[in-house]
Amino acid sequence: MMIRSVPEPRAREGEVVVKVRMCGICGSDLLFYEKGFGSLHRIMGHEFSGDIVSTGEGVEGWKVGDRVVIEPTQMCGKCAYCVKHHYNLCSSLKFTGIEMDGGFAEFVTVRAYQLHRVSDNVTYEEAALVEPMAVALHAVKRAGINPGDSVTVFGGGPIGLFVMQWARAAGAGRIFVSEISEFRIAAARKSADVVLNPEQDDVVRMITDQTDGLGPDVVFECTGANAAEVQSMTLARKGGRVIILGVPHQETKVPFGLFFKEITVTGAFAYASLLGSGEFATCLDFIGTGRIDTSMVPTTGISLEHIVSKGFECAMSSEKGKILVLP
Ligand SMILES: [Zn+2]
């Protein structure tokens, strides 16, 4: 990981150059940081908002000065998944900020179709939170929550906190959270009904007791930790749903109960709202109309020069909410 000077990017056909205002550090960035970036040598950062500073040939509907948030997925538009609008499953999916240079920089080049317009009543900070918020929305949509359903969320980081917000919006009944970091426990208490610490509490027994001895209808696994994955499948009630959206850190053994309890385990990966519809648009709409309160997710702003010391190293400790880099 290093900071270096690179030439200012130029917009080619179908592209725009965005001046980055804020770019969030994601849990997936931390996985790359921990493992080393290998041969990638890319500029990371896929959760960013900014202003358009130049447009390439053939770009219509966008002009210099427009405020935007970038949907980082780049898809082929032609494969079997793309033709069914499952862009997040595209056979040649790429992410700005992972396979392509991203938002931990002053300027970024993106395809025009990756842009979403940010209205004047939405701040750059709120817009930079749209990407993790869209991940959470995609997962809640896949859970098919019915009004009154009891919900458990493993993990009280930014994704878990946004899952709670969307679960509430979808009509969830009681929301339970399992989290070990004191900082995140305090944040989760503002959104959840019951917050437990698996290092002190028997999470499975206590949540089962508080859901009429049945377990919750829906469980969201947002940590990627092995123990939480197993607990998710052990905890869900008969016929319940488990949504896996934390990036798994390793392979997990499937508990026996999954079989006879007829539990449905569903993966939820990213979002698929390119071309102006779907999760990003819904997030921007809900923020703009005040139906989702982004302040439920604590944020800290840092400058680009401190991205390692105050960014990645702090984010690893889980004692911060979302860290936003201001280039
Ligand atoms: Zn992310």
Ligand SMILES: [Zn+2]
């Ligand atoms: Zn495709």
